[in-house]
Amino acid sequence: MKRLILTRHAKSSWDDPLTPDHDRPLNERGKAAAADLGQWLASRGYVPDLVLCSDSLRTRKTFSGIAPALPGAPELELKPALYHAGADVMLAVLRHAKGDVVMMIGHNPGIADFAAKLVAKAPANPEFMRYPTGATLVADFAVEDWKDVTFGSGTVDDFIIPREIVA
DSSP states (O other): OOEEEEOOOOOOOSSSSTTHHHHOOHHHHHHHHHHHHHHHHHHOOOOOOOOOOSSSSSHHHHHHHHGSSSSSSSSEEEOGGGTTHHHHHHHHHHHTTOOOEEEEOOTHHHHHOOOOOOBOOSSTTTTTOOOOOOOOEEEEEEEGGGGGGTTTTBBBEEEEEEGOOOO
């Protein structure tokens, strides 16, 4: 059994219109949401062995906001290929993962498409298809190795968006 925690980066800042997209930081709401997500993940035992993260600033800062709440220190791999990746690229990256519980942190619209294609049945949450900032899916796969994951093979364990987390 393998578990994937699929997180869209938290809310980013648009304060400086000259900042390149890749270098946009989190805004205050995003920083708070990342910390809340970390607490939520830890409280439910959703703790990754490995984090595959886009190399953008906002995805890296999302992980640094989540990480303090997690027991232990998951291995972090920055993956430039995840920056604005589509579903096929995200699946290809995942298929090379090691560990039993992997977290991926990426961007829309690719991450929403990836989440929708991965699971056999979408969660009832009306926000799932939109996959707003901070949205997090936890899905299980009945496989021995990540290379065997296919679209439509995941079972949803959980799905949440930051504003639904009761601190």
